[in-house]
Amino acid sequence: MILKRALSHNCTQKTLVRLSKKHVRWFLLVPALFSAGLFIFGLSRGELRASGEAAITGFAKDCAGMQPTVSIQWTTSLANGSFTKLDWYFSTNNGSTWTTGDTNVGLIGNPGYPNYVFNHTTANAATSYQYQFTLYASGGGITYASAMSDQVTTYDCTPPPTTTVNAKSMCQASNPSVRVYWPKTANTNTYDVYRAAHNAGTGISFSTLQDADCASETCEVIDTYQGISPVTDDVYDYYIKATGPGGLTKSPVGSNPVAGVAACPVPALTVTADLDSNNMCVAYNSDGTLGRGYFKAILSWNNSGVASTSYSVYQKIDEGSLQQIADPGIICSGGTCNAELLKGAGHVYDFQVRVTGTGWSLSSNTDGVDFNSATCGVSLGLQAPILEGVIKGCQATNQPNFIIQWSYPPGATLPNRYTITEYETDAFGTSNREFIDPDTASPFFRSYSLTPQSGSANTLSQNLAYAYTITALTSNGEFNTSNKMSGGSPMDCSIVPPSPDNPSPLTVTPSCSGANPTMRLNWSGGAHIADYVILRGEGALNPVLNSLAIVSAGNTQYTDGSVAGQTTYTYQVQAFGYGPTTAATAQVSAQTYDCTIPVPFTVNMPLTTACAAEDQPTITLSWSASANAESYEVWRGATQVGFPQPTDLTFTDTAAGGLLNNTDYTYTVNAVLSGTARTGTPSDGSFNPLAIRSANCQKPEPPASFTATFQCTGQDAQVSLAATASASANVTSYQVRRT
Structure with missing residues (x-):
């Protein structure tokens, strides 16, 4: 029921709610609703606000046992002693509906003025709440309402779960230490890490780790034994105390005993790298036998003598970065270790040895060998390959490759094999990596596909740019390196491009x-x-x-x-x-042809006869080219009648050259190279010499007689003509004219 605003106060009515100046409506509050605890605001969200007389200022969350609680902090601008109690309410749906938390909360004597607290001790776990309250003035009649608070989410007060703690003895440089690690747990804010002498109880806490400091799903700390001086092989236990929201803790969870404090020696480690003194510039096969393409470097270093250690060898090519060498073939005897390494020519190599013990490692100095012309001889005429193409492509989905293609000067001394050097370039510089593949041993090999294979060294990265050189090598130590060509970054092979068409025929x-x-x-x-x-x-x-x-x-x-x-x-x-x-x-x-003599060619058949004029017979010959002919000869019988040049592939014999009417002749056509002649082959499969009769180009004799006979057939006139044949043998046709 909506009432109009009262014109005056009736302080005995106890139904007037004092609201902020922004409100334009008043509500009649029925006293019976108060006594029933069913007080309901009749204002929408945003309308139930105070004008500063009462406000919520903050929250404090906790867990009472495993019960989430919220302490709501509030204040008032009213004079101390002018109010005696409050009612408070909460909402879990952004103020759409409200639930009574408590009513008639006593404030007798106003302790804590002007800052107060009321407690929500039955909150649900991990739930978002908003709060409001009404404040009752002393003497009754007037109440003051706070604004709706911000949201506050309660703790999940489930204690942290039990976890498994692991501890491993290790070394940091020459100092013993222990890596303590465990799976990250839910509902945990902090972890306290305890160290205790073996079977001596919980011990003392030496580290506190925030949950946020745990990487991924594992938490770890390194115990460097600060403040104590452990003796080698001392045994310790480690424990974790996990603390969750509201201070809930889980009793320390222990590890298995650490095996013992590590002995952490740091041996002096010095490596030397030398050329093979016996075969300094002799190339080897990959199996170590003398042959082709590899040069030997010998590494030596002092054996640390410490038990449970292992060695690894790293190399840097030219100005590249250090990369580990797989299976370097290390042999240790007494106080010395050695490794013999077969490497390709044309580069400077630096080597480093690293020794690893139980939880510690140490790197040696670097020392190098130079397999360039200064130490392995100048090339004795071996020409450099010509790098012609670096084709980027896709071997399969998400598997880019480069096809490296090169040529070698025709007629040059051929190498025994090639090596391919790959140069990687990233934002921080350039590193080199060499590939020496037995499949490139053929001196005619001109194409090689660098394709990423599982576990191989030549996996291509989209984040790098690549360039390549090709080095040709011989078994006597000669080598020469090609130009350098860039392939850029590998192709994006998320979509594989089409394969090339077949170039047949x-x-x-x-x-x-x-x-x-x-x-x-x-x-x-x-x-x-x-x-x-x-x-x-x-x-x-x-x-x-x-x-x-x-x-x-x-x-x-x-x-x-x-x-x-x-x-x-x-x-x-x-x-x-x-x-x-x-x-x-x-x-x-x-x-192929024997090109010291003319290349075979074909004479076109049949030959062509004609008459250029009366008593001027002609015979024409044509032929295909002989590729290396310096000239051609045309012979009529035993007489050379034609001297064509290499570009002239026809010849016509005439009466000026002695050709007679109606006479049998034979011809041959020769290609000539350095005085050597080759006779052309007839195109029709006939045989040389080529036989033909010249045309009879004499003027023919007229017919010996000619008669014309007229007769009538009905009304039609008809003429019959008759003639005797010409006595000339060269007549090919007759013509009849009417005048």
Whole structure:
């Protein structure tokens, strides 16, 4: 029931609520509702506010046993003694509904003025609350209402659970220590860590760890024995006391006894790296036998003599960073340890040895060897490979790769093998890593795919940029290194690009360039192609194919000038792209020419006869080119009648050259190189010399007689003509004219 605002106070009515100046409505409060404890505000959220006479100022949370509690702090601007009690209420839904907490909370004598507390001792765990209260003035009649408070969330007062504590003896430099660690627990604010002599009880707390300081799901502290001087092999127990919200604690939980205080020796460690004094510049195979591609470095260092230690060897190539060497083959005998390492030429290597004991480790100095020309001999004419392409691609989803492609100067002294050096570049500098792969041993190998394999060293990172060099090596210690080429960052292989189209068909045509034999290759193009690799093998029955050359994607032909004469070669063209697979043509074989003599050619058949004029017969010959011919010869019988140049592939014999009417002749066409002639082959499979009769170009005799006979057939006139044949044998047709 809504009442109009009273015009005057009736202090005996006890129904008037004093509200803030912002309110425009008053409510009649029925006294019976107070006595029933069912006091309900008739204002919406935001309307029930005080004008400063009463306000909530803060909260204090706690756990009474395992019961969440909230202490609500409030204050008033009213004079001390002018109020005697309050009612308070709480909401868990942002003020939509309110529940009575307590009524008639006595404030006799107003203790604590002007700051007070009322307690919510039956709150639910981990629940958000908001509070309001009304304050009763002394003498009755007037009440004051606070504003709705901010939210406060109660503690989850479940005690921290039991946890398992682990302790491990270790060393920090030369100082013994213990790593104490345990799983992170729920409802925990702090952990107190205790150390006690074995079986001596809880001991003393030496560290307090905040829950927020625990990394991931594990908490740990390092006991460095501050304030005590443990003796080697002393045994300690460790305990954890977990403290949760409201001060709830869990009794200390103990570890298994620590095995003992570690002995922490720090031995002096010095490494030296030298060239192999016996075979300083002789290359080795990967199995250590003399052969190709590897040079030997010998490392020596002093054995620490401490039990339960292990050694590892690290290397730095040129200006790169230290990287561990897998399986360095360490042998220790007495006070010395050694390792023999086979490394590639053309680089400076620095080595470091690290020794690891129980909980401690130590690194040696670094010492290096230089496998460049200053110590292993100057290249004796071995030419450098030419790095031609670094193609980025995808081997599979999220597996990028680089295809490294290079060429080698034709006719140059061939190396025994190659090494590939990879340069990684990140925001902090450059580090080098070498790959020496037996599969690159072939001197004709020109393409190598660096693909990340499980556990391999050459996994490619999107965060790095890569560049490469190729070094050619021989078994006598010669080497030469290519230009350096960048491949940039690997391709994003979350989506794998298409593989290249097949470049088939392939045609192979032998030819000559002067006295040098060549093979000309032609193939079709395709899409998704970065470049082509030409493969070649000697022989026709599935020979071993080696990489010969690299051709850019825009070209579909290649001339191989590194072949021998009168030798059969087999070719294949392989297309490389950005996808996971390559595509290749079928193998095609052909035999080269002996280019010290003219290349075979074909004379076109039949020969052509004609008459240029009366008594002027002609015979015309044509032929295909002989690729290395310096000139051609045309012979009529035993007489040379033609001297064509290399670009002239036709010749016409005429009466000026002595050609007669209606006469049988024979011809041959020769290609000439350095005085050596080769006769052309007739295109129709006939035989040399080529036989033909010249045309009869004489003026023919007229017919000996000619008659015309007229007759009528009905009304139609008809003329019949008759003539005797010409006596000339060269008549090919007759013409009849009417005038």
